[in-house]
Amino acid sequence: MKAPQYALLxxxxxxxxxxxxxxxxxxLTLASQGSFFVGGEIKKIPAAGPAAAGDMTVNQMYVxxxxxxxxxxxxxxxMVHGCCLSSKTWETTPDSRxxxxxxxxxxxxxxxxxxxxxxxxxxxxxxKINAVRSxxxxxxxxxxxxxxxxxTAWSVFRFGPxxxxxxxDGQFPVQAIDELYKQMIPDLNSTLPNPNPTWTNMAALAKQxxxxxxxxxxxxxxxxxxxxxxxxxxxxxxxxxxxxxxxNLTEAQVSTLAKIPTLIMFGDHLGDVQGGPANWANSxxxxxxxxxxxxxxxxxxxxxxxxxxxxxxxxxxxxxxxxNLQLADLILGWIxxxxxxxxxxxxx
Amino acid sequence: MKAPQYALLxxxxxxxxxxxxxxxxxxLTLASQGSFFVGGEIKKIPAAGPAAAGDMTVNQMYVxxxxxxxxxxxxxxxMVHGCCLSSKTWETTPDSRxxxxxxxxxxxxxxxxxxxxxxxxxxxxxxKINAVRSxxxxxxxxxxxxxxxxxTAWSVFRFGPxxxxxxxDGQFPVQAIDELYKQMIPDLNSTLPNPNPTWTNMAALAKQxxxxxxxxxxxxxxxxxxxxxxxxxxxxxxxxxxxxxxxNLTEAQVSTLAKIPTLIMFGDHLGDVQGGPANWANSxxxxxxxxxxxxxxxxxxxxxxxxxxxxxxxxxxxxxxxxNLQLADLILGWIxxxxxxxxxxxxx
Numbered sequence: 088m089k090a091p092q093y094a095l096l097x098x099x100x101x102x103x104x105x106x107x108x109x110x111x112x113x114x115l116t117l118a119s120q121g122s123f124f125v126g127g128e129i130k131k132i133p134a135a136g137p138a139a140a141g142d143m144t145v146n147q148m149y150v151x152x153x154x155x156x157x158x159x160x161x162x163x164x165x166m167v168h169g170c171c172l173s174s175k176t177w178e179t180t181p182d183s184r185x186x187x188x189x190x191x192x193x194x195x196x197x198x199x200x201x202x203x204x205x206x207x208x209x210x211x212x213x214x215k216i217n218a219v220r221s222x223x224x225x226x227x228x229x230x231x232x233x234x235x236x237x238x239t240a241w242s243v244f245r246f247g248p249x250x251x252x253x254x255x256d257g258q259f260p261v262q263a264i265d266e267l268y269k270q271m272i273p274d275l276n277s278t279l280p281n282p283n284p285t286w287t288n289m290a291a292l293a294k295q296x297x298x299x300x301x302x303x304x305x306x307x308x309x310x311x312x313x314x315x316x317x318x319x320x321x322x323x324x325x326x327x328x329x330x331x332x333x334x335n336l337t338e339a340q341v342s343t344l345a346k347i348p349t350l351i352m353f354g355d356h357l358g359d360v361q362g363g364p365a366n367w368a369n370s371x372x373x374x375x376x377x378x379x380x381x382x383x384x385x386x387x388x389x390x391x392x393x394x395x396x397x398x399x400x401x402x403x404x405x406x407x408x409x410x411n412l413q414l415a416d417l418i419l420g421w422i423x424x425x426x427x428x429x430x431x432x433x434x435x
Numbered sequence: 436m437k438a439p440q441y442a443l444l445x446x447x448x449x450x451x452x453x454x455x456x457x458x459x460x461x462x463l464t465l466a467s468q469g470s471f472f473v474g475g476e477i478k479k480i481p482a483a484g485p486a487a488a489g490d491m492t493v494n495q496m497y498v499x500x501x502x503x504x505x506x507x508x509x510x511x512x513x514m515v516h517g518c519c520l521s522s523k524t525w526e527t528t529p530d531s532r533x534x535x536x537x538x539x540x541x542x543x544x545x546x547x548x549x550x551x552x553x554x555x556x557x558x559x560x561x562x563k564i565n566a567v568r569s570x571x572x573x574x575x576x577x578x579x580x581x582x583x584x585x586x587t588a589w590s591v592f593r594f595g596p597x598x599x600x601x602x603x604d605g606q607f608p609v610q611a612i613d614e615l616y617k618q619m620i621p622d623l624n625s626t627l628p629n630p631n632p633t634w635t636n637m638a639a640l641a642k643q644x645x646x647x648x649x650x651x652x653x654x655x656x657x658x659x660x661x662x663x664x665x666x667x668x669x670x671x672x673x674x675x676x677x678x679x680x681x682x683n684l685t686e687a688q689v690s691t692l693a694k695i696p697t698l699i700m701f702g703d704h705l706g707d708v709q710g711g712p713a714n715w716a717n718s719x720x721x722x723x724x725x726x727x728x729x730x731x732x733x734x735x736x737x738x739x740x741x742x743x744x745x746x747x748x749x750x751x752x753x754x755x756x757x758x759n760l761q762l763a764d765l766i767l768g769w770i771x772x773x774x775x776x777x778x779x780x781x782x783x
Binding site: 102114115116120121123127129132137140141142143145147149151156173174175179180189207208210211213214218219220226227229230231234235236237239266268269270271272273373 | 462463464465466467468469470471472475480487488489490491492495497499504522523526527531534536550555556557559561562564565567568570575576577578579580582584585586587592613614616617618619620662679749776
């Protein structure tokens with residue numbers, strides 16, 4: 088084949104490939120993928136039983152990524168899961184539909200999934216458990232390992248007014264709820280130092296990527312803000328989904344955050360579940376106030392309260408809800424308009 | 436464009452795509468990817484502090500998969516990591532080269548990475564820890580959480596004769612060893628019932644896939660055999676890398692395993708590290724004997740002792756060694772010849 092013909096073929100192939108990008112049932116083409124760690128420090132561990140004393144690495148954060156072709160057209164997106172969960176949150180849903188990780192890649196974004204420090208593939212620091220076992224520490228010093236029950240999940244994740252009774256308009260695929268329960272794993276965040284190393288590592292990752300959008304959910308919902316307060320250099324946008332917001336930040340802290348476009352998203356039925364440890368209506372109020380604080384400081388902060396936008400029935404696990412890709416499109420549109428668009432300057 | 440021209444273009448595009456498959460720096464095209472759980476059972480948990488009593492799911496196994504185009508030409512491969520590690524084992528190496536997971540996909544295989552039950556994204560059962568913390572169980576009942584130190588890893592993984600002294604011909608990328616240390620996470624296998632649910636779940640996964648090749652390493656090296664002894668129906672091939680083999684199986688058990696083509700692989704310097712909890716020379720001897728037992732029972736069992744094949748310097752973490760793709764090719768060749776080839780019947 089002659090060179091010009093070959094060039095035409097390559098162009099046509101690229102068109103075919105790019106045209107397939109957004110369709111969920113078409114092949115997915117990646118420029119690259121892999122995994123690595125951010126952060127981590129060396130800790131001396133004492134001898135425990137037959138094991139000799141030595142060094143171990145703690146507080147590292149495992150990150151898994153995929154990049155589409157031409158990923159440099161968009162900012163990378165870092166997704167961090169919530170309590171008692173792992174990055175499984177963002178992958179295929181309990182009823183096996185596409186998750187936000189792949190959908191964002193198909194929309195041309197590099198996606199970085201981080202397992203929180205002390206969770207899943209990031210590991211945790213077990214020295215206190217072994218110290219109590221060997222008698223060198225007291226049982227009261229054991230970490231409070233948070234193991235949320237199915238009943239707690241049903242209530243906190245707002246699947247319905249009471250256990251196993253779904254909301255009639257609920258978007259969560261409750262027929263596959265057992266698959267969500269399998270995602271729930273022990274949460275050892277109570278073992279972590281302050282500041283939480285996940286915050287530090289998220290800030291470092293954003294910088295390492297030369298700019299990224301940080302997304303958090305629930306327990307990690309305010310982590311993007313915490314990361315930016317540690318080092319805002321790499322944080323180009325913040326997406327905070329369903330959490331209590333901090334409204335007691337200093338003026339200097341609010342000013343730092345106001346330089347970063349911020350999206351906050353809440354689902355439906357915030358006040359419709361009785362009992363349980365979460366108070367979503369109250370969390371929503373704190374975030375409304377936080378948005379006002381950012382706006383007053385000159386920031387670009389958007390609150391998407393889905394039912395107010397006519398999108399009904401979303402649960403707390405909205406990235407797994409039946410309309411999850413519709414919500415992803417809302418977020419992608421917000422990124423286009425508020426973070427990446429030249430028309431609307433990011434820093435006012 | 437006319438239909439025949441379009442058909443030609445599609446053919447050419449497919450050729451371009453398929454031609455790129457084995458090249459490590461070319462885009463990767465996936466037919467599908469995702470994650471799910473195998474197994475799991477519901478356990479009642481007592482109230483712990485502010486948390487009410489309820490149900491939790493334990494013993495589930497998290498599995499992440501990728502399928503290339505035309506994956507049905509080959510059997511899927513299930514990879515299970517070893518002690519104190521997660522599926523990160525098979526992903527990009529400590530020095531950021533391609534891991535076996537992607538390489539096998541590029542060679543046309545569906546790859547399933549399983550986090551062992553009680554590790555990483557599979558979660559673990561924390562009830563004993565919480566019971567001791569609340570005073571309803573004794574410290575001696577705490578699980579023995581295995582946290583391997585850097586020093587133990589250096590010795591057990593055979594990076595050199597003594598800590599921080601590498602073998603002159605060593606294949607492990609020791610300059611990136613800190614990145615391996617970050618992969619090492621607490622091992623709670625001591626909390627598991629017998630039989631280990633990972634074995635049961637591996638057998639179930641192989642069956643669910645309507646036939647698969649099971650691969651284990653180190654702690655999980657003999658798990659494919661254990662899975663096949665629970666249910667051989669889906670286990671079409673076994674790859675066991677660097678572990679002690681069981682040589683006290685019954686005649687009926689050996690007969691079951693002898694129906695499945697088996698590959699065992701060991702690296703170099705088996706007797707060249709002094710001290711530490713592992714005795715690789717002894718493990719090798721048990722596997723030699725196991726191969727003899729399978730062969731005597733009519734089985735097709737192959738021992739690849741790499742230095743005997745002229746491949747020198749491989750560590751215990753050989754899937755991360757500098758020649759890791761060369762070793763992957765050996766395994767792929769074995770699959771072709773011993774599992775998938777029509778010429779050499781699988782069941783003698």
